[in-house]
Amino acid sequence: MVILFVIGVVNLTPKKMSEPNLKVLNGEVCPYCGGVPTFVDSDSVYTRSYGMLWVCEPCEAWVGVHNGTDKPLGRLADKDLREAKIEAHKYFDCLWRKAMRTRGWRKSKARNTAYDWLANQIGKPREYTHIGMFDEAECFRVVAACKEFYEPNL
Numbered sequence: 385m386v387i388l389f390v391i392g393v394v395n396l397t398p399k400k401m402s403e404p405n406l407k408v409l410n411g412e413v414c415p416y417c418g419g420v421p422t423f424v425d426s427d428s429v430y431t432r433s434y435g436m437l438w439v440c441e442p443c444e445a446w447v448g449v450h451n452g453t454d455k456p457l458g459r460l461a462d463k464d465l466r467e468a469k470i471e472a473h474k475y476f477d478c479l480w481r482k483a484m485r486t487r488g489w490r491k492s493k494a495r496n497t498a499y500d501w502l503a504n505q506i507g508k509p510r511e512y513t514h515i516g517m518f519d520e521a522e523c524f525r526v527v528a529a530c531k532e533f534y535e536p537n538l
């Protein structure tokens with residue numbers, strides 16, 4: 385048991401990665417043009433209001449915020465990346481929902497454990513392993529890694 389735990393920790397040790405652009409990952413800078421996003425109601429880009437967004441209008445890129453805050457959920461996403469993120473969530477969310485159902489875990493534990501697993505699968509440091517921070521290629525890697533867990537209507 386102890387040995388298994390140690391192996392798990394070793395596997396989760398972050399690999400070296402190039403210096404991440406934290407301002408891009410945190411939604412403070414548009415990844416497409418380098419501009420500064422503006423904080424607007426989502427009805428400026430959707431037909432109705434779903435809450436607030438950080439938007440770069442010239443790039444038609446945006447990101448939502450954590451409920452009740454102005455804190456971006458991740459990097460700004462253009463249309464292609466928004467679609468890729470939806471695909472990634474479709475498969476990844478099955479993984480932690482299944483853990484909630486079969487292991488009786490709370491949502492937070494199931495999601496955190498699933499993200500630990502995902503970080504290991506795609507070789508990124510855990511702190512940068514959030515679908516909201518991923519680019520399109522990384523979203524497709526999520527789909528590939530999680531495909532076997534997919535269940536419709538889970």
Ligand SMILES: [Zn+2]
Pocket residue numbers: 414415416417418419440441442443445
């Ligand atoms: Zn932009």
